[in-house]
Amino acid sequence: MTQTRHPDTAKTPRRRVRWNATDLGLIAVFAALVAASALIAAIPVGGLGVPITLQTLAVMLTGLALGAGRAFAAVGLYLLLGFAGLPIFSGGRSGLGVLAGPSAGYIIGFLLAATAVGWLAAVVLARTANRTGKLRAVLLFAAAMVSSIIFIHGLGILGMMVNAKLDFSKAFIADLAFYPGDIIKNVLAVSVALALHKAFPDLLLRRVRTADTRP
DSSP: OOOOOOOOGGGSOOOOOOOOHHHHHHHHHHHHHHHHHHSSSOBOOTTTTOOBOSHHHHHHHHHHHHOHHHHHHHHHHHHHHHHHTOSOBGGGBOSGGGGGSTTHHHHHHHHHHHHHHHHHHHHHHHHTTTSOHHHHHHHHHHHHHHHIIIIIIHHHHHHHHHHSOOOHHHHHHHHHTTHHHHHHHHHHHHHHHHHHHHHOGGGTHHHHHHHHHOO
């Protein structure tokens, strides 16, 4: 008796969820949000010209709300527009010249942090679908802090060492001034993201489930 061999579905690669008009609209909206946050209430810190803005809040919210792919596209669009000459970096700056300044590492870190926290957010939302909201909030906050520490603060310190010619200890101390504000901003980003996912389950969670179940 001949047995019919069925394909091993466990090894079948997942199909990528395609972006539609809604996704493109969300990418544009969150890119605009990141741009606007760079220009609101910039507070200079020290003499290096790296200000405290609401940008970290917008960047982390973008990742937490949209997931890795769309967050990468949104923050990447913001960076491309800024590099092209739109005055949407902190202090109204623009152009590739910002990459020669002490804040260059933070600017590049935004892209990587949004992507990383977006990927982690998708994992957390999928794994905590039947858990308490408090656990989900704690895990999302941990994801935001880890992503911002590694990419935003890590590359920020590197940028100050390269462009401002600071040694590691001085760059590290200068970077510490941003931690209290970033903790508060990450708490706010998680709170807003949770509210968005509760109001709009299709925003990310159902996309994750669709990608997991689609052959």
